[in-house]
Amino acid sequence: MQFKFDPGQPDGENQSLSVAISADGTPELGKRYMVPARCGVAVRVKRGQLLSVVNPHGTQVCDFWAFCSENIEEYLSMEHLHTSLNSIIPKVGDNLVTNARRQLLTLIEDTSPGVHDTVVASCDHQRYQQLGCTDYHDNCTDNLRMALTAIGLRAPAVPAPFNLWMNIPVDSDGSIQWLAPVSKPGDRMVFRAEMDTIAVMSACPQDITPVNGDDCEPVELHFGVEAG
Numbered sequence: 570m571q572f573k574f575d576p577g578q579p580d581g582e583n584q585s586l587s588v589a590i591s592a593d594g595t596p597e598l599g600k601r602y603m604v605p606a607r608c609g610v611a612v613r614v615k616r617g618q619l620l621s622v623v624n625p626h627g628t629q630v631c632d633f634w635a636f637c638s639e640n641i642e643e644y645l646s647m648e649h650l651h652t653s654l655n656s657i658i659p660k661v662g663d664n665l666v667t668n669a670r671r672q673l674l675t676l677i678e679d680t681s682p683g684v685h686d687t688v689v690a691s692c693d694h695q696r697y698q699q700l701g702c703t704d705y706h707d708n709c710t711d712n713l714r715m716a717l718t719a720i721g722l723r724a725p726a727v728p729a730p731f732n733l734w735m736n737i738p739v740d741s742d743g744s745i746q747w748l749a750p751v752s753k754p755g756d757r758m759v760f761r762a763e764m765d766t767i768a769v770m771s772a773c774p775q776d777i778t779p780v781n782g783d784d785c786e787p788v789e790l791h792f793g794v795e796a797g
């Protein structure tokens with residue numbers, strides 16, 4: 570069969586298709602929601618509202634994306650963010666920009682030691698095949714696609730994710746390592762939307778490399794939206 574890449578089409582399915590928080594992803598302000606282990610969820614965050622992402626166990630990586638509500642072809646871009654921040658890891662107070670170099674989010678709180686990743690792509694079907702899986706393995710790329718499908722949208726691309734709490738140290742020779750998170754239970758990151766945003770969070774289902782803790786056990790994440 571000829572391989573044809575389609576950014577909006579998952580390579581398999583999981584519960585992400587049925588765990589949307591509402592028909593169009595609009596949240597109830599102040600309510601705490603869950604991203605089930607191994608799944609992805611999308612949420613709309615209006616300009617000025619605050620999105621909190623919580624790591625209840627402290628060991629779980631969140632692959633995070635954000636799209637402009639008015640045009641989802643414009644989205645949070647790690648490559649453009651590297652330029653605007655002169656850094657590969659956002660810190661509190663930093664503005665997070667889109668592929669049009671416009672400010673989409675501001676990171677306003679991070680209770681963790683600030684170790685995150687913007688270098689590696691989200692896991693996907695092909696990655697797990699390369700790691701030796703023969704059956705379908707849940708993956709962040711498909712979770713993004715399904716989370717958007719679940720609120721009536723279609724991924725226009727698979728942007729590089731902001732991997733919250735993911736510990737991928739970059740050495741001076743350019744090599745990277747895959748290590749367990751250094752975050753602790755209850756750590757949270759809070760983003761303020763500077764434009765109307767659709768955020769997508771995937772509780773990374775990686776259980777072969779220790780990016781979700783040395784016991785390789787993917788677990789859930791929590792999130793909520795409140796008025797700014």
Ligand SMILES: [Zn+2]
Nearest residue numbers: 692709773774
């Ligand atoms: Zn993943």
